[in-house]
Amino acid sequence: MSLPGLDLTEPSTETYYAPPPPTQVSLSKGSEWRFEVAFGTTVRVKLLAGTAELFGTELAASQTYTFSGTKAAIYTWHGCTLEVSAGETIPLPNGFGPGGTNGATRGLGTGGCQSEYTAEETPMVEYANVHFALETVRQDAKAAGKDGPRVLILGPEDAGKSSLTKILTGYATKAGRQPIVVNLDPTEGMLSVPGTLTTTAFRSMIDVEEGWGSSPMSGPSPVPVKLPLVYFYPMQSPLDADGSVFKPIMSRLALSVTGRMAEDDDAREAGIIVDTPGVLSQGKAGALEMIHHIVTEFCISTILIIGSERLFSTMVKNYDNKPTSSASAAASDERISVVKLSKSGGCVDRDAAFMKSLRESQIRTYFFGISIPSTASSALSLSASSSATKITLSPHAQQLDFDSFAVYNYVVATADEEEDEYDPSQFGAGDSLLPGDADPTPGQQEDGSSTAGTGLLSNNQLSLTHSSEIPLKRVTSPPQQTLSNTLLAITHVPPNTSPPDIRDASVMGFLYVADVDADRSKIRVLAPIGGRTPARALVWGRKWPGEVIGLVG
Numbered sequence: 001m002s003l004p005g006l007d008l009t010e011p012s013t014e015t016y017y018a019p020p021p022p023t024q025v026s027l028s029k030g031s032e033w034r035f036e037v038a039f040g041t042t043v044r045v046k047l048l049a050g051t052a053e054l055f056g057t058e059l060a061a062s063q064t065y066t067f068s069g070t071k072a073a074i075y076t077w078h079g080c081t082l083e084v085s086a087g088e089t090i091p092l093p094n095g096f097g098p099g100g101t102n103g104a105t106r107g108l109g110t111g112g113c114q115s116e117y118t119a120e121e122t123p124m125v126e127y128a129n130v131h132f133a134l135e136t137v138r139q140d141a142k143a144a145g146k147d148g149p150r151v152l153i154l155g156p157e158d159a160g161k162s163s164l165t166k167i168l169t170g171y172a173t174k175a176g177r178q179p180i181v182v183n184l185d186p187t188e189g190m191l192s193v194p195g196t197l198t199t200t201a202f203r204s205m206i207d208v209e210e211g212w213g214s215s216p217m218s219g220p221s222p223v224p225v226k227l228p229l230v231y232f233y234p235m236q237s238p239l240d241a242d243g244s245v246f247k248p249i250m251s252r253l254a255l256s257v258t259g260r261m262a263e264d265d266d267a268r269e270a271g272i273i274v275d276t277p278g279v280l281s282q283g284k285a286g287a288l289e290m291i292h293h294i295v296t297e298f299c300i301s302t303i304l305i306i307g308s309e310r311l312f313s314t315m316v317k318n319y320d321n322k323p324t325s326s327a328s329a330a331a332s333d334e335r336i337s338v339v340k341l342s343k344s345g346g347c348v349d350r351d352a353a354f355m356k357s358l359r360e361s362q363i364r365t366y367f368f369g370i371s372i373p374s375t376a377s378s379a380l381s382l383s384a385s386s387s388a389t390k391i392t393l394s395p396h397a398q399q400l401d402f403d404s405f406a407v408y409n410y411v412v413a414t415a416d417e418e419e420d421e422y423d424p425s426q427f428g429a430g431d432s433l434l435p436g437d438a439d440p441t442p443g444q445q446e447d448g449s450s451t452a453g454t455g456l457l458s459n460n461q462l463s464l465t466h467s468s469e470i471p472l473k474r475v476t477s478p479p480q481q482t483l484s485n486t487l488l489a490i491t492h493v494p495p496n497t498s499p500p501d502i503r504d505a506s507v508m509g510f511l512y513v514a515d516v517d518a519d520r521s522k523i524r525v526l527a528p529i530g531g532r533t534p535a536r537a538l539v540w541g542r543k544w545p546g547e548v549i550g551l552v553g
């Protein structure tokens with residue numbers, strides 16, 4: 001607003017902040033610059049001289065990378081100079097920052113980082129040696145026509161498992177390999193939203209700014225798009241429901257991965273890298289059994305343990321030098337090796353608020369694209385005219401008739417809940433869990449056809465569990481309070497499929513429920529693409545990833 005007579009302009013809050021001039025950070029060889037940037041603020045980093053990498057992916061010279069909501073490290077093998085400057089704050093929908101914060105706090109470090117420092121001591125040489133050892137196995141696999149290394153990464157929360165997965169993947173792709181990366185951590189999505197178990201063959205570089213990169217999109221993208229295979233697991237921990245939901249989904253994923261390896265020589269030689277959630281490594285009941293299930297299903301040949309002596313000793317006792325479960329193990333005498341690795345001093349504990357912001361940011365990115373103006377993106381995007389590009393997506397809002405969809409919900413008690421709707425007696429034979437009917441006769445589909453003899457349970461080794469034991473319940477009317485602001489996964493199976501098949505189905509995409517009109521049985525949803533929502537079984541992410549507020553106004 002202009003003040004009459006004085007020709008002065010009332011300063012806005014943003015103009016109070018005068019960004020400091022860019023600062024240069026010089027790194028000697030073998031050191032790294034660790035930095036933390038809050039959500040809602042951005043920091044720009046440019047490589048001026050030398051070579052540098054972020055979790056195994058090399059930075060391009062003179063390219064400006066923009067980071068937000070990031071805790072990471074830029075490492076140099078030979079020495080480098082970085083230029084660090086403050087970027088703009090990111091306006092977020094409804095004025096709310098992720099995690100419900102109102103506005104962002106700029107840190108006092110260089111470029112507005114919340115924390116930043118240079119570290120001389122890093123475990124990067126150890127990690128690189130692991131990569132070279134895996135490369136040797138890959139070369140042998142190629143020469144002998146065998147499977148490449150199947151690596152399982154274990155360790156407590158925030159020990160650096162995902163960072164090591166990125167480093168090993170980055171180095172493998174740089175060496176021209178195409179490793180299959182598997183994310184078994186539902187708390188953080190890989191190329192998808194949280195609450196998913198995903199796998200993809202990494203043929204090209206990882207996105208430096210976005211971590212694993214965002215979900216596949218049809219618009220211009222700075223790095224080649226990766227198409228993951230996604231399964232929905234709407235619970236926080238693999239141990240929820242005593243692992244009875246996680247295990248079959250993970251087995252299904254493992255089957256897809258081994259199928260891909262059987263068909264694709266490049267993937268077979270490069271092998272698999274499996275990232276796991278920290279909860280499996282913290283001595284909880286059922287965790288060792290779950291680890292055993294993973295080791296067996298993925299025919300793991302190398303177990304890497306970060307930051308836990310206790311787990312290392314247990315794993316050595318259980319697996320070291322034991323034959324792998326691969327079909328060819330007996331012939332080739334392939335044995336499992338268990339290796340202990342140092343935890344990086346840079347690993348930061350991410351508190352619940354940060355993790356919530358991270359989840360919300362992943363979901364927001366899925367529907368709305370990347371809101372951070374990125375010069376790295378613009379250099380490669382089609383719209384070369386602008387100096388900074390946002391990859392903006394426009395989700396389609398639609399009103400759906402709830403009754404014409406089959407929405408399913410997992411009703412299980414999670415570790416941190418005392419009581420829930422879960423009542424095992426509910427899942428006895430003859431109750432209402434069969435899809436498509438509130439009170440069907442056991443073995444009868446809604447259309448009257450019998451499930452007996454369809455081979456669903458007998459032919460499919462992954463559907464051994466009787467459908468009545470699966471805590472998957474059809475939601476018959478839209479719950480006004482709890483359905484709003486949550487995700488629905490669109491599976492690949494028709495609405496009236498049996499519960500085991502719905503559980504084991506991969507996911508084609510997600511809907512965000514913006515509004516619920518329980519009286520009229522209508523819901524308003526956001527969909528990533530336009531057109532009619534396909535008639536498929538939908539699975540509700542009620543507990544996980546749970547409620548995401550402020551995605552739409």
Ligand SMILES: Nc1ncnc2c1ncn2[C@@H]1O[C@H](COP(=O)(O)OP(=O)(O)OP(=O)(O)O)[C@@H](O)[C@H]1O
Pocket residue numbers: 034035070071072073155156157158159160161162163164185188276277278279344345346347348349350
């Ligand atoms: N060397 C480092 N310097 C700075 N930050 C780091 C470093 N290594 C890891 N981090 C950060 O520490 C945090 C935890 O690391 P990471 O996600 O790899 O751990 P994790 O074991 O996979 O955790 P979780 O079990 O919760 O998934 C991340 O934000 C990561 O970016």
